[in-house]
Amino acid sequence: MPEVTITFFGALRHITGVPRLTLEIPAGTTVAQLKALLLERYPELEKSFQGIVTSIGEITAEDDEVIPEGAHIALFHPIAGGNEPAEPFPTLALVTEAPLDLNALIASITAPTTGAVVFFTGVVRGRTGAQETTYLEYEAYREMAEAKLHQVAAEIRARWPKVEGIVLVQRIGKLAAGTPTVLVACAAPHRNDGAFEAARYGIDRLKEIVPVWKKEIGPTGQHWVHGHYHPTTSDEHPPATAHP
Amino acid sequence: MPIYRVRLFATLRDLAGREALDLTLPADATVGQLRAALAALPGLQPYAESAVIAVNHAFTTDDTPLTPNDEIAAFPPVSGG
Numbered sequence: 419m420p421e422v423t424i425t426f427f428g429a430l431r432h433i434t435g436v437p438r439l440t441l442e443i444p445a446g447t448t449v450a451q452l453k454a455l456l457l458e459r460y461p462e463l464e465k466s467f468q469g470i471v472t473s474i475g476e477i478t479a480e481d482d483e484v485i486p487e488g489a490h491i492a493l494f495h496p497i498a499g500g501n502e503p504a505e506p507f508p509t510l511a512l513v514t515e516a517p518l519d520l521n522a523l524i525a526s527i528t529a530p531t532t533g534a535v536v537f538f539t540g541v542v543r544g545r546t547g548a549q550e551t552t553y554l555e556y557e558a559y560r561e562m563a564e565a566k567l568h569q570v571a572a573e574i575r576a577r578w579p580k581v582e583g584i585v586l587v588q589r590i591g592k593l594a595a596g597t598p599t600v601l602v603a604c605a606a607p608h609r610n611d612g613a614f615e616a617a618r619y620g621i622d623r624l625k626e627i628v629p630v631w632k633k634e635i636g637p638t639g640q641h642w643v644h645g646h647y648h649p650t651t652s653d654e655h656p657p658a659t660a661h662p
Numbered sequence: 663m664p665i666y667r668v669r670l671f672a673t674l675r676d677l678a679g680r681e682a683l684d685l686t687l688p689a690d691a692t693v694g695q696l697r698a699a700l701a702a703l704p705g706l707q708p709y710a711e712s713a714v715i716a717v718n719h720a721f722t723t724d725d726t727p728l729t730p731n732d733e734i735a736a737f738p739p740v741s742g743g
Contacts, residue, residue, distance in 0.1 A: 556742070565719045633672075645741040647739055
């Protein structure tokens, strides 16, 4: 059966719990029939289907349109007046033990209006000067770390209002040299809309306020790595100056 | 006097040998008093002085007030990324 890819945005994504889905559908399936299939799979979607827009390959599709094989379908709420989106752009802020799938994470914040995604990923460095690192063991104060990752995303949005989707994901656990440990990604319509600066700010700020620590384990022993920043109450609501 | 539970992470947890401590402090205790009580424990002293103390997932200053119902955590400056 033909395979199609469906990407969910905004509130829909909260219901499905996944940013995208690959589905086999019978040849000749229409948009309306696909929606019915999705409702069977996620009955909770019904309350969010009011006024939903379906696009196939970035072009808006009507309910009676037949879905071609291999189509990339997006489901989202339309822009409501002006430039304010009816649904906020996705923010993925989490601490995870799972390997970071960089492609999937970036795809999860790519909206129909996105034209640029800047991302930073940190990797376990195997050698620093003469010192060898076998692996790093990351630990988090998880509840607070996720709250602070959301705070970093909010600070980015206050400073770079054109930034769309944001990923801030910290991996924890035992991570061998060469392994990606963190991903900060910022999407925007164009590359000059602040995405570079926003991603830079995101990783710098994460290293200041997100409660995660690493222990370095090498052939000669192990030690905790300590940061240098002492956050205080003023770090809860730092003054925001909007950048382009 | 009320008991304040403090969660410990990274170096502080390793030094204390446990994930949380119960400290007895006055009813109107502040973060500064809690820090002093942590520093008085064997082995924790230099780390308690430079520890970050969070209350209900928010950063504090030494004059931030505490209640026994708060979620209090003490940890070294962060080193994620």
